[in-house]
Amino acid sequence: MSGVVAAAVVTALGSPAATAYDGFGPVTVDVPRERWVEAHEAARTAGAVFFDLLTAYDLGEDGFAVVAHVATADLVDHVLLRTTVPREEPVLATATSVHRGAAWHERETHEMFGIDFAGNERLDPLLLPEGFGAAPLRKDFVLAARAARPWPGDKDPSDSGGRARRRSRPPGVPAEWPEAGT
Amino acid sequence: MTAADRPPRTRGVIALVEESCTVCMLCVRECPDWCIEIDSHTESLPADDIHRRPRTEAVLDRFAIDFALCMYCGICVEVCPFDALHWSPTAEYAGTSSAALVHERDRLAAHEAGVPSPPALDPRGVSDDPGPRRPAARP
Numbered sequence: 001m002s003g004v005v006a007a008a009v010v011t012a013l014g015s016p017a018a019t020a021y022d023g024f025g026p027v028t029v030d031v032p033r034e035r036w037v038e039a040h041e042a043a044r045t046a047g048a049v050f051f052d053l054l055t056a057y058d059l060g061e062d063g064f065a066v067v068a069h070v071a072t073a074d075l076v077d078h079v080l081l082r083t084t085v086p087r088e089e090p091v092l093a094t095a096t097s098v099h100r101g102a103a104w105h106e107r108e109t110h111e112m113f114g115i116d117f118a119g120n121e122r123l124d125p126l127l128l129p130e131g132f133g134a135a136p137l138r139k140d141f142v143l144a145a146r147a148a149r150p151w152p153g154d155k156d157p158s159d160s161g162g163r164a165r166r167r168s169r170p171p172g173v174p175a176e177w178p179e180a181g182t
Numbered sequence: 183m184t185a186a187d188r189p190p191r192t193r194g195v196i197a198l199v200e201e202s203c204t205v206c207m208l209c210v211r212e213c214p215d216w217c218i219e220i221d222s223h224t225e226s227l228p229a230d231d232i233h234r235r236p237r238t239e240a241v242l243d244r245f246a247i248d249f250a251l252c253m254y255c256g257i258c259v260e261v262c263p264f265d266a267l268h269w270s271p272t273a274e275y276a277g278t279s280s281a282a283l284v285h286e287r288d289r290l291a292a293h294e295a296g297v298p299s300p301p302a303l304d305p306r307g308v309s310d311d312p313g314p315r316r317p318a319a320r321p
Binding site: 146149151152153155156157 | 205206207210211213216218219220221222224240
């Protein structure tokens with residue numbers, strides 16, 4: 001039955017510390033950052049033994065949201081556990097004490113968002129070269145390739161070879177950067 | 183598994199029906215990867231009525247999709263207002279360089295032969311074939 005795990009997590013952590021949001025997809029339970037591991041333990045105790053994924057997204061000034069998807073073994077009931085970490089101190093306790101498989105996802109989230117997972121000792125780079133020194137999936141990461149290459153959509157079919165009148169910077173490129181191809 | 187075994191609209195390769203393209207640039211501008219490039223020029227057509235001004239028409243010079251950059255999201259296929267772009271299940275076009283993955287308009291047009299008809303909406307019904315994808319030749 002669906003919704004059982006979410007209800008169990010809210011009961012274990014207590015409302016309003018944990019709040020459930022029943023959107024159009026699986027139920028999302030927002031939990032405080034310091035009770036992240038406790039939420040995972042409560043979900044697993046309620047039957048959500050299958051750890052599907054853990055990732056993050058950039059909220060801008062509000063920091064980062066970290067989301068984990070866990071499900072029961074029969075995949076009937078599932079829940080999204082979500083918490084936010086501040087931009088100034090992007091640290092969260094590791095979920096590997098509950099789900100060992102979270103190590104891989106935490107490693108990737110650390111690489112792409114620069115979020116530290118306290119207690120996970122093996123946050124080595126997975127895809128980026130040694131010493132890359134930036135978190136590419138943060139919104140403030142500058143997409144240099146976008147600045148170097150002219151946008152193909154800048155052409156206007158009405159004036160042959162010309163460029164569209166409306167000029168704008170591509171997403172991810174600062175306004176003060178020089179225009180590509182000029 | 184060959185292309186024939188894959189279901190219709192499998193995201194194998196994007197086919198172009200050149201005759202349907204009006205060079206509106208929507209696919210180029212919507213592409214999140216910037217992998218479509220279009221070059222065009224305008225030609226003026228004589229007015230069909232002396233009371234009207236001559237019309238201008240955009241003519242396609244180059245249509246290229248860089249499948250090394252493409253992430254197969256299908257936004258270009260969805261956004262095309264004249265159904266000039268279609269998914270073909272053909273996926274056998276590996277190359278030995280990234281330049282070989284840039285398909286120019288002749289190659290994109292050749293992919294159209296592999297585009298299957300859409301499946302029937304009712305599993306026991308007949309295929310809901312909308313007819314030829316290519317518009318009738320202009321007079």
